[in-house]
Amino acid sequence: MRNTKYVFVTGGVASSLGKGIVAASLAKLLAARGLRVTIQKFDPYINIDPGTLNPYEHGECYVTEDGAETDLDLGHYERFLGIHTSKANNVTTGKIYNTVITKEREGAYLGKTVQIVPHITDEIKRRMLLLGRTGRFDVVITEVGGTVGDMESQPFVEAIRQLQWELPEEDFMSIHLTMVPYLRAAKELKTKPTQHSVRMLQQSGVSPDIIVCRTEKNLPADMKRKIAQFCNVKPGHVIQSIDARSIYEVPFNLQGENLDGMVVEHFGLECAPEADLTKLRSFLDRLFHPKREVDVALVGKYVELQDAYKSIQESFIHAGASLECKVNVHSVRAEQITAETAPKLLGKMDAVLVAPGFGERGLEGKISAVKYARENNIPFFGICLGMQMAVVEFARDVLGLKEAASTELYPETPYPVIDLMEDQKTTTVKGGTMRLGAYDCLLKKGSLAYRLYGTDKISERHRHRYEFNDAYRADMEKAGLIVTGENPDTGLVEIVEIPSHPFFIAVQFHPELKSTPEVPQPIFKGFIEAAIERHSAQ
Ligand code: GLN
Numbered sequence: 059m060r061n062t063k064y065v066f067v068t069g070g071v072a073s074s075l076g077k078g079i080v081a082a083s084l085a086k087l088l089a090a091r092g093l094r095v096t097i098q099k100f101d102p103y104i105n106i107d108p109g110t111l112n113p114y115e116h117g118e119c120y121v122t123e124d125g126a127e128t129d130l131d132l133g134h135y136e137r138f139l140g141i142h143t144s145k146a147n148n149v150t151t152g153k154i155y156n157t158v159i160t161k162e163r164e165g166a167y168l169g170k171t172v173q174i175v176p177h178i179t180d181e182i183k184r185r186m187l188l189l190g191r192t193g194r195f196d197v198v199i200t201e202v203g204g205t206v207g208d209m210e211s212q213p214f215v216e217a218i219r220q221l222q223w224e225l226p227e228e229d230f231m232s233i234h235l236t237m238v239p240y241l242r243a244a245k246e247l248k249t250k251p252t253q254h255s256v257r258m259l260q261q262s263g264v265s266p267d268i269i270v271c272r273t274e275k276n277l278p279a280d281m282k283r284k285i286a287q288f289c290n291v292k293p294g295h296v297i298q299s300i301d302a303r304s305i306y307e308v309p310f311n312l313q314g315e316n317l318d319g320m321v322v323e324h325f326g327l328e329c330a331p332e333a334d335l336t337k338l339r340s341f342l343d344r345l346f347h348p349k350r351e352v353d354v355a356l357v358g359k360y361v362e363l364q365d366a367y368k369s370i371q372e373s374f375i376h377a378g379a380s381l382e383c384k385v386n387v388h389s390v391r392a393e394q395i396t397a398e399t400a401p402k403l404l405g406k407m408d409a410v411l412v413a414p415g416f417g418e419r420g421l422e423g424k425i426s427a428v429k430y431a432r433e434n435n436i437p438f439f440g441i442c443l444g445m446q447m448a449v450v451e452f453a454r455d456v457l458g459l460k461e462a463a464s465t466e467l468y469p470e471t472p473y474p475v476i477d478l479m480e481d482q483k484t485t486t487v488k489g490g491t492m493r494l495g496a497y498d499c500l501l502k503k504g505s506l507a508y509r510l511y512g513t514d515k516i517s518e519r520h521r522h523r524y525e526f527n528d529a530y531r532a533d534m535e536k537a538g539l540i541v542t543g544e545n546p547d548t549g550l551v552e553i554v555e556i557p558s559h560p561f562f563i564a565v566q567f568h569p570e571l572k573s574t575p576e577v578p579q580p581i582f583k584g585f586i587e588a589a590i591e592r593h594s595a596q
Contacts (some may be wrong), residue, residue: 059230062190063325063507065199066218068264069208070255073235075272078131080235080299082138082202083309085317090137090309091195096189097135098147099128100182101203103211106152109492117365121521121571122147125495130368131201137372137574138309149185151210153255174213182217184225190442196327199492206234207258219263231324234259234266235299236283239274249285256289268320269296270312276300295320304375304377306342309335338374341379341575348384355404357427357444358413359420361389367413369411373573377582383590390428392420400430409437409561409589412418412444414521414568421467426450432559437588439581440529440564442522446476449554450527450563457530464525479550493520497545499552499567505542507553510570510584514545518552518567526551526566560590 064082069077078099085097105111108119109127120133130149135143151516162172190198204211210265222230236252241509252271259266269291271277282296289296297315302308312318318333353376360366371387378385390403392412410431412424422445429453431438440448446464453462453475462470464476479493501508503589509515528551531541543553543565557563563581574581 060196061226061232062193062195062231063197063327064186064221064225065197065231065233065321066186066188066221067199067233067235068206068211068215068218068259068266069204070252072259073205075235076239076299076305077201077203077235078134079305079308080233080270082131082134082201082310084233084311084317084321085135085197085199086138086335086338087313087333088093088197088321088329089333091318091322091329091331093327094457095139095197095199095330096143096147096195096197097201098143098149098186098189099131099135099201099203100186100214100591101129101148101150101342103150103215104148104155106156107148107150111140112510113401117519118365118368120369120569121494123496123519124340126476127494127521129203133372136572136584138306138489140574140576142510143241145486146185146188149182149362152180152214153214154185155179160313172216172544174214177202179220182209182214183221186217186221189436191439197321197325202573206255206262211334212262215259215262215264222264228324228326231268231321232264232266233268233270235270235272238271238277238298239276240273247273247277247281247283247289252285253288253455256348260290261525266291267293267295268317270299270303270317272299274301275523304342306338306345309333309338310342315366317445320547326430336342337576344382345375345379347382348378348561349382350593351384351386351589352378352586353386353388353406354405354407354589355390355410355427356394357390357392357410357424358411359392359415359417361391367572369446370411370413373570373579373582374586376573376575376578379575380578380583381590383586385586385589387471390427392423395423395430397429399425404430404436407436408593409439409585411439411441411585412447412564414444416443416466418467421447421464422554423452428452429455432556433580434563435560437561437585437592438559438563439561439585441570442566445554445564445566446524446526448562449475449539450555452534452537453530456537456539464524466475473530474532476524476526479492479524479525492523495519497552497567498547500544500546502542505540505553506555506557506561506584507542507565507581510580512580515546517570518565519571520567526554560592561585 067081089095126145277298284294374385424447462473463471463565
């Protein structure tokens, strides 16, 4: 068996250059040449996982099949590659220290002084090689979060430096992403930040094999040569990643720069001579040439930050493209929605999605949004907290239980239609203690969900503590809100629908986490179809 090859991707100059997208694009190109590829992210922050981070700080928390709460870049990896990642694909400084300190308490270091080098770096290296050691992959791509030179990322860069010598030369590769800014006043592209960034990396002992320059203008050949010369890499190994119309265009741009060719050659990999990107190409063609348009409201709490609902935004892009429809997503701040403002804020929308979330703020607004969509026959889709608020709204307005609530919002409510699961009532620790990861769900034959999925058994991912309270199920169903999906083992309610409404579906799970450009998520697709129908009827 051939050795697994390791690519390490670091970044410099600035954050948010799209390191995750470059890494995912390379993975996509290699996978599309027939190689078995996976991708993992090492984050320098001290939180054990991003599950406890405010979405304002760090964007969406992405959940894997096996229930890990991870960085949103893992979402990109899954969407680009169509694979499932796992706990092992996201490691933080917090996880590393946690392991080392636990081992120290167990006496595993036999009285030695525990230090960053070698103990922390050994643990980082162990994790960096973990997926490769399974033998399941030809190439493992490791993205290191943050930028080179940050205090926090130093142990990771040091671990890469050590691996540079510990791995056989032909199994190791380092890619550095920088930015070449364009100075409008001088009408010039500037290479100096790149030179500084590479120097910083080299000072830590890591030499990049390839430099990828993020840029808004094409880099002339002589500029690439200059960077190569100053930065001590092979001529030809400096390439550009130009601003793209869609993140899904980046693999094509990097293919044009021969990124995958250089990696394949460096490692001496045997694979198809060219990446087959036919499906992604046809997705992009549809995305760029829509025949229709719809306006969809995304009702949420964290509307200022795009990344807070990343997977939902992406799911709209996937579903829209598959229907040749441009989806204009309008973020509506939940707090602003009341019975009075709803017609103005939502009246022109072709569909309303109420987003997942935590905490009290904006809940009443979400309830008003549901009510408006329900009463005005606007296609409605509720996800997680959005589903819970749909249930509360129905209980209040249709069942007449005026004080119905989720106990998350109103613990003393006489009508706890959404309540804590039994095993959650005794949980006091926050991190990683929700109902997390993939669970099966059985769909009721003939329901909207059944029609959309085209099957009666599905599996979707979860991240929540509260549940539909079964005590109210019979009354709800009698009044017209029916349960169409439930967990086969526990009977927990997963999906509710109002069959008398043109399109009203709400789910306890997070369907947005499994949508990809090549396989759009069925409920999102149905939702956009319903929006198109409403749009053309008006
Ligand atoms: N806060 C709700 C719960 O914990 C919903 C969570 C979510 O929307 N992800 O059940």
